[in-house]
Amino acid sequence: MIGRLTGGSDTEFSGQGTQDGPNVPIAPGAYDIFFNDLDGRYILIPVQ
Incomplete structure (x- = not known):
């Protein structure tokens, strides 16, 4: 999937999204x- 994750915080791999x-x-x-x-809340885990 290609896309953009918006409405988040300024941390790289985890945070809490806000509108x-x-x-x-x-x-x-x-x-x-x-x-x-x-x-x-979200977390992103890089896939190797």
């Missing part, structure tokens, strides 16, 4: 992404 928040600063690559839709 209209900043873009998440991640490098291009493949990631497993886990998103908690109840509280907006």
